[in-house]
Amino acid sequence: MRKKTIHIILLLFITCVAAWALPALVKKATRVPERYPFIYYSSLLRELCIIDYGDDETPLSTLSGEKFSEAQFDSLLPLLNFRQLMADGHLPDSIDGIEITPPLLRSKSVVFRHNPVDTRTPRPRLHVLFESMPRRVGIEMPGDVFRLEDRLEFIDCETNRVDVEKSTRFQQALERRGYRFPARWSSGNPNPRKAYDEGYFSLDASGRLFHLKMVNGKPYVRDTRVSERVEVDAFSVFEAADKRFYGFLFGKQGDIYILEARDGGYHPLKLDIEPFDARRDRLVIMGNLLYWNVSVTTTAGRDYYALRTSTLERVASHHAAHAPGPWERLSRWTFPFYLTFDDPDSAYVYPRLHFTGWRGGIVHLLLALATGFLVPNNRRRRLYHSSYILITGVAGLLALLALPRFITKNPIK
Amino acid sequence: MIQAICYKEWIKTRGAVLLSGVLLAAYAVYAFIHTGQLFRVDGAVATWSGVILKDAFLLPGATRWLPLATGLMVGLAQFVPELTERRLKLTLHLPLPAGRVLSVMLLHGVITLLALYLPVAIALLSGLSAYYPPEITGALAWRALPWFAAGIAAYLFTAWTCVEPSWQQRVKNVLVAAGALPACYVDGPAGSYLPFLPWLVVILAVAFLAPFQAAGRFKEGVQ
Numbered sequence: 053m054r055k056k057t058i059h060i061i062l063l064l065f066i067t068c069v070a071a072w073a074l075p076a077l078v079k080k081a082t083r084v085p086e087r088y089p090f091i092y093y094s095s096l097l098r099e100l101c102i103i104d105y106g107d108d109e110t111p112l113s114t115l116s117g118e119k120f121s122e123a124q125f126d127s128l129l130p131l132l133n134f135r136q137l138m139a140d141g142h143l144p145d146s147i148d149g150i151e152i153t154p155p156l157l158r159s160k161s162v163v164f165r166h167n168p169v170d171t172r173t174p175r176p177r178l179h180v181l182f183e184s185m186p187r188r189v190g191i192e193m194p195g196d197v198f199r200l201e202d203r204l205e206f207i208d209c210e211t212n213r214v215d216v217e218k219s220t221r222f223q224q225a226l227e228r229r230g231y232r233f234p235a236r237w238s239s240g241n242p243n244p245r246k247a248y249d250e251g252y253f254s255l256d257a258s259g260r261l262f263h264l265k266m267v268n269g270k271p272y273v274r275d276t277r278v279s280e281r282v283e284v285d286a287f288s289v290f291e292a293a294d295k296r297f298y299g300f301l302f303g304k305q306g307d308i309y310i311l312e313a314r315d316g317g318y319h320p321l322k323l324d325i326e327p328f329d330a331r332r333d334r335l336v337i338m339g340n341l342l343y344w345n346v347s348v349t350t351t352a353g354r355d356y357y358a359l360r361t362s363t364l365e366r367v368a369s370h371h372a373a374h375a376p377g378p379w380e381r382l383s384r385w386t387f388p389f390y391l392t393f394d395d396p397d398s399a400y401v402y403p404r405l406h407f408t409g410w411r412g413g414i415v416h417l418l419l420a421l422a423t424g425f426l427v428p429n430n431r432r433r434r435l436y437h438s439s440y441i442l443i444t445g446v447a448g449l450l451a452l453l454a455l456p457r458f459i460t461k462n463p464i465k
Numbered sequence: 466m467i468q469a470i471c472y473k474e475w476i477k478t479r480g481a482v483l484l485s486g487v488l489l490a491a492y493a494v495y496a497f498i499h500t501g502q503l504f505r506v507d508g509a510v511a512t513w514s515g516v517i518l519k520d521a522f523l524l525p526g527a528t529r530w531l532p533l534a535t536g537l538m539v540g541l542a543q544f545v546p547e548l549t550e551r552r553l554k555l556t557l558h559l560p561l562p563a564g565r566v567l568s569v570m571l572l573h574g575v576i577t578l579l580a581l582y583l584p585v586a587i588a589l590l591s592g593l594s595a596y597y598p599p600e601i602t603g604a605l606a607w608r609a610l611p612w613f614a615a616g617i618a619a620y621l622f623t624a625w626t627c628v629e630p631s632w633q634q635r636v637k638n639v640l641v642a643a644g645a646l647p648a649c650y651v652d653g654p655a656g657s658y659l660p661f662l663p664w665l666v667v668i669l670a671v672a673f674l675a676p677f678q679a680a681g682r683f684k685e686g687v688q
Binding site for chain 2: 055058059062063065066069070072073080092173174176177179180193195197199209210212242243392393394399400401402403453454455456
């Protein structure tokens with residue numbers, strides 16, 4: 053291969069390395085986490101309130117700026133602070149005419165988080181199917197795991213062999229209910245720290261969502277028929293304390309539903325929020341007896357919603373705009389584009405090109421001019437180096453510095 | 466002539482190859498002892514659960530760095546004598562095109578490393594398949610692949626640095642290698658490197674070409 057070609061390949065390679073390594077270092081040195089207020093809906097004030105746990109005097113304030121003391125904070129957010137109110141003996145008997153008791157409040161409590169990385173990650177190919185109705189308290193790890201792709205197979209952990217009898221039993225149960233292989237995906241909650249297990253929700257080859265669990269050692273399979281109403285993108289199983297619903301269903305149109313367990317069927321109930329991108333946006337749900345507090349973090353900022361627990365209709369919303377941090381401000385000027393191999397929104401490793409805007413072009417131009425006028429070299433090389441730096445910026449400058457003859461009169465032969 | 470070059474390279478590298486082979490074999494034996502202990506102490510269910518639920522890595526921590534160390538070792542053993550005793554000058558003036566001579570030298574090193582890595586990888590995967598299903602051993606292989614690729618890239622970057630005639634440029638080459646190799650060590654769950662495989666090939670291809678640039682400068686008489 054010609055020497056010049058190798059030089060150009062090395063130049064491009066080192067530029068890519070610099071376009072990754074240098075911004076990664078600067079980002080590590082300057083990045084601060086995004087800071088958004090903690091906002092919760094007050095069932096007494098009937099509006100969204102800002103909570104600042106760092107402020108001992110007035111931890112609670114309304115969006116309009118009215119501030120409240122710590123004692124008022126506990127009383128005005130009784131569904132958030134019920135444990136504190138119980139300890140102080142101030143828990144009200146009822147709110148909005150609904151009698152409240154600590155067991156009821158606990159059973160209606162919902163805390164759910166979704167990160168984009170949960171979706172953009174290599175899917176586990178082996179799953180754990182717990183006994184959904186264990187005889188003793190607590191979920192126990194079974195002695196086998198299963199794979200659900202072209203067929204369903206249980207593999208015994210001790211012998212590392214397929215349990216043919218159990219596999220056939222579950223396979224036949226799926227086929228009897230009309231499940232079509234191969235499976236597209238299966239989603240369950242493999243954490244054994246829960247009161248009961250709802251097993252797995254699996255999308256079959258025809259796009260239908262099935263529910264699979266193990267009851268008293270026997271297969272329980274149901275076609276949820278949800279796919280007739282919603283184009284299912286993903287599902288997160290959530291074992292709610294009150295067994296109201298099976299989990300959170302993400303539609304391909306950006307809608308989020310809970311899959312309610314009613315009348316022995318599966319009924320999607322839509323959350324009244326703006327379209328949600330499960331591959332980019334973060335979701336936090338903190339639900340209580342009366343209202344669900346939903347926050348959705350996007351690149352533009354954070355949207356807060358208060359939804360009525362019974363219907364999931366919106367009762368209030370608020371938007372906090374994203375404020376660029378030091379890294380974002382700096383990168384706009386120094387790195388109009390840069391490479392990363394990892395991403396907080398994805399577990400996959402591959403090069404991603406980020407574009408931060410045209411402002412950094414000024415830095416490119418200044419570097420190109422400085423190289424053209426100040427770095428000793430012949431005219432042809434100066435033009436070549438300046439043009440390269442104009443396009444590639446700091447990364448290109450570092451690549452040229454890393455290779456020989458950046459400061460020399462001898463042209464490349 | 467090519468056989469003679471290969472023999473010369475073998476004479477230079479046999480000590481490092483032997484040491485690397487011993488280290489890798491010891492590592493493989495330790496990996497089996499480690500796995501056996503996991504199953505005895507924690508039990509099969511807990512060990513499998515750790516992998517499935519927590520994405521636990523089943524091999525000893527040395528898996529990350531041993532390929533890199535062996536790549537460096539073989540590279541230094543093969544090219545430092547060329548650097549210190551100016552043998553490269555003679556080598557590049559053999560009655561064969563310099564490019565072909567260097568290709569033979571580099572391929573000798575790459576094939577030697579593959580001959581070291583592959584038996585260990587095959588022994589580990591086939592041995593562990595008695596303990597784990599193919600999904601787990603497959604994930605293990607995908608996770609370790611970039612680290613073995615880093616070993617080969619480290620060898621090629623070492624060759625690039627050693628063949629380079631100027632000290633100033635050698636320092637720059639080391640910096641470039643230090644900047645490129647971490648791309649093989651980005652943390653992620655098993656299988657996260659799958660989309661990166663074509664780029665691993667690109668890194669290895671560029672690392673293979675780089676010594677030719679240094680050899681060209683050497684032939685030009687750059688000091």
